[in-house]
Amino acid sequence: MSVQRFVGANSREAMRRVRAALGDDALILANRRVAEGVEILALAEEMVPPAGPGPGSAVGEARPAGEAPDRPSGAHAGPASRPAGSSPAAAPPAVSRPAPSAPAEHTPPPDTAAPSPGDPRPGDPRPGDPNPGDPFAAFSERLLGEMQDLRALLVGRQEAAAPVGTAEDDNRVMLNRRLQGAGYGNALARELLDALPLELVHATAEAALAWLERQLVSRLAVLDDESRLLDEGGVFALLGPTGVGKTTTTAKLAARYVMRHGAGGVALVTTDSYRIGAHEQLRIYARLMGAEVHALDADAPLDDLLARLADKRLVIIDTVGMSQRDRRLVDQVARLGQGARPVRRLLLLNAASHGETLEEVVETYQRASLAAGAPLYGAILTKVDEAPRLGAVLDIAIRHDLRLHYVSQGQQVPEDLRLVDPHGLVGQSLTPVDDSAFVGEPLAWQATPSARRWRGLSRSLLGQGRSLAVVMAQLRARVGGVAALDAAWPLQGLPLARQQAHLDRLRGLPAIGEEAAAVMLWSRHGPIKGSQCRLPALCLNARGLPLAAPWPSHCQPAGEAERLAAVETRLGVDRHFLPRCPSAAARRHLLDAGSDWLALAQANTRVIFEGERLALKALAEQAGVHDTLNCRYRGREGRLATGWLPVSLSDGTPLQAWFAVLRDPDTGRRRLTRYWLAADKAAASRPVLLVAHLVAEEWSSLAGRAWQWLAPEAGEGVDTELRAWLASALAALAVRLDQETADWAMDVRGHLLALLGGSRKRSAAVLLEALWHLLAARDAFVLAAGPLLGGGDDAS
Known part of the structure; x- marks a missing residue:
């Protein structure tokens, strides 16, 4: 490995020679002016030895500002294509699910042993060097060597550090x-x-x-509406092992009903003929409340008794306590499902029990309940006041998806029964x-999650399903339009005729859901990259963050003013982000409607300033800096400096000209410059809107990437309108998650990055890849086990 010297008459000629010899990825070490012109010292990228894991193995490697790789992380730049590799979940056969590839493996670090005193240093003259006496070349060579030594030292220290997880x-x-x-x-x-x-x-x-x-x-999962439970009533059977507190809980639950509706509508039934005094204990409680009580042998059928109690709104059955290992358990629970009136089974869990005991109880009673015709309706925690640790019982409830209705802690009726506060x-x-002799030392945590668990979907299936369910529930609840995206995704697997029939749900203005639209982002008239379809318009919330709610371009009115009026009337939107300065008719409409607007402009766009017609680029320095704020742009933090000037168009229309420069917060290096024209309105809130308009640029490029991934591989294919809508919605959701600062978004990002193995850095492009995995994995769950995750509307 050696540094090569290139000389040209000017910097352009010297760089041309570098590219011709070493390619576009050459590493520039130094440059200076010499008598012949300009001298550049460069090194081919492949000559730089790898220095351990991490992106960008070549020191100084850079990508032009704002440029995003066309392929997922881990691949060299190249033509845009759908992601290669294995998805973490196989998709239904009718829907193609290409998945982005995993990060490339890294080569081992170089030897970090210190050189001996007699070893030549990188800057020392060597036989055959083109300029052995050139101090500039020697300095560059020595600098390169020291950089490599430093990197090797850091890698060596990292490998010699304490084991991961300690x-x-x-x-x-x-x-x-x-x-x-x-x-x-x-x-x-x-x-x-x-x-x-x-x-x-x-x-x-x-x-x-x-x-x-x-x-x-x-x-x-918890009971969130007790009034509906007690108002609807029904027949409830309390199940559980002996001594778990079924009789006392029966009385407590009945008392809560009596306090709300009176004693006339409730009846108590006991089938516990084994335990001495069990009938009498429940009769005492019933007499105190003024409620009916009926005793029944454990082997007797319930149908006749429930028929006589048809006028009772609430019937609570105190069943016989049985060990989870009792072979008679299945038969006893089965008798609860033989009547004409449905019986809802609530399992009581002793919070003071050991985790493995609770696991056996839940598995056994759930199997018995399923054999009786329906799963357990939920659970009630008992003896919470006696439990030194609650983790085991909550772990069981979470992993078995049991809805907790109440928590019981104490013997007082009804005071010691309360709703669950999660x-x-x-x-x-x-x-x-305090430390316990029965709680072992925790296993060392491995910092790198096992991505194979996601991709194989063969281990911890229920745990993965719960994680996917949490992510989907958060997205549906927090981001407008996700419910429509969730419902539209399965349409790809249908025949084209049926896809087009379901497209009526997506036509017209977007379905926003709980989150209101406040700003409309109007896309350029050009098509999505790699297609003939135009980008739709996109709804943003009041903070300028995207909703997963595109408005297809073919559904929009023909005229610009008509399009603006449509969304203002039906969505109440009064702010618009435009791809260019609006036409005179559109400006008149916006002025009459009192709407605000912001339009992207070019550096050579000419406006009137102080009576002189000038390009925006010439006015940037005069605008100065009025405000500076932080923002994220294409996966990196930045500082956006903004300023503005009052200008006008040639017809006299007063406007504001806005200028923004995005810089790296650490180095101060300029990353991009942008220009906008805006309505002549209050300017205080404009910088935030400029950031929103800036980050929306990434949406269009990501939509093109998602469009490529949605390319059909077999069958009739995907309708182009549906494909454009899905690509735009996915890209909008990825940008939203990257920009959102709330805790819920950080939690969702953690789950999504875990889908990719947990080692990827956060960016909208990476989140788009993870969302693809999420929907593909959800498809696989639905295909294999039915609607496990409670997905969107049935597309069939």
Whole structure:
């Protein structure tokens, strides 16, 4: 390996010679003016030895500002194409699911041993060097050598560091210890910590614990409307092993009903003929409440009794307690499903029991309930006041998807039965407790999650399903239009005629959902990259962040003013981002409607300033800097400096000319310059809108990438209108997740990056790739196990 010297009459000629000899990826080490013109010292990229994992193995390698790679991370730049490799989940046969490739493997680091005193240094003259006495070349060579030594030293230290998972500043270690100490199991701990966002790995313990609590709460299904449960009533059977508290809980639940509706509409039934005094205990409770009570042998059919109690709104059955290992259990539970009136089965879980015992109880009673015709309706936690740790019982409820209705803690009726507060319960479970002789040392956390678990979908199937369900639920609840995207995605697997029939749902203006549209982003008239379809218009929220809600271009009115009026009338939008200065008719409409607008302009666009017709580029310095704010652009942080001047068009229309320069926050290097024209309105809030308009540029390029991925490989294909809509919606959602700063978005990003193995850096392009994996994995779950995740509307 050696540095090569190139000389040209000027810098352009010298760079041409560098490219001709070493290619476009050459590493420029230094340049200077010499008598012959300009001298450049360069090194071919492949000559630079790899220095361990991480993107960009060549020092100084750069990509032009704003340029995004056409392929997923890990591949060299090349023609845009659909991602290669294996998806983490096989998609239904009728829908093509190409998936982006995994990051490329890295070569081992170079030997880090220090050179001996007699070894030549990189800057020393060597036989055959073109300029052995040139101090400039020697300095460059020495600089390169020192850079390589430094990188090798860093890699060596990284490899010699403590084993992964033992570093005290890694929050995965701390969270794993907290989970294990609280009684949660290894399976759930790994499922959770696989999705820990990268920004929280070395954050404060408080931030990491807050994230962990949010994850547990989001997975814990609870009764959210007790009034509807008691108002609707029905027949409820309380199941569980002996001594779990079924009789007392029966009385507590009945008392809650009596306090709301009176005693006339409730009846209690006991089938516990084994335990001495069981009937009498329930009769005492019923007499105190003024409610009916009926005793029935455990082997007697329920049908006749339930028929006599048809006028009772609520019937609660206190069943006989049986061990989960009792062979008679299945027969006893089966009798609860033989009547004409449906019986809802609630399982009581002793919070003080060991996790493995609870696992057996839930599995056995769930199998028995399914054999009786329906799964368990939910669960009630008992003896919470006796449990030193709540992690085990909450772990069981989460992994078995049991909806918790109530928490019982104490013998008082009805005071000691309360609705589940998920935040309080999870927080109580994570509160540190004294060390226990029965809680082992937590397993060392491996910092690199196993991506194979996602791609194979063969291990921890329910855990993966829960994670996907959490992500989909968060997206549906937080981002407008995701429900429509979720419903439209399966349409790709239908015949073309049926796809086109379902397209009526997407025509017209977009379905926003809970999140309102406040700004309309109008795309350029050019087609999506690699297609003949134009980009749709896109709805943004009040903060200028995208909704997954495109408005197809073929559904828009023909005239510019007519399009603006359509969204203003039906969505109440009063702000517009335009690809160019609006026409005179459109400006008149916007002025009459009182709407605000911002239009992208070119550097050579001419306006009138102080009576002189000038290009915007010539006015930039006069505008100065009025405001500076942080933003993310194409996966990198930046500082956007903005300024404006009052200008006018040639017809006298007053406008504002806005100027923005995006710089790297660390080096101050300029990344891009943009120009806008805007309505002559208050300027205070404009910088935020400029950021929104700037980041929306990435949406169009990502939509082109998603369009390529949606290319059909077999069958009749995908309708072009549907394909353009899906590509635009996916790209908008990826940009939204990259820009969003709320905790929920950080949590979702953690789950999505875990789909890709957890080692990818956050960017809208990477998140688009992960969203693709998410929907493909969801398809596989639906195909294999039915609507496990509660997906969108049935497309068939």
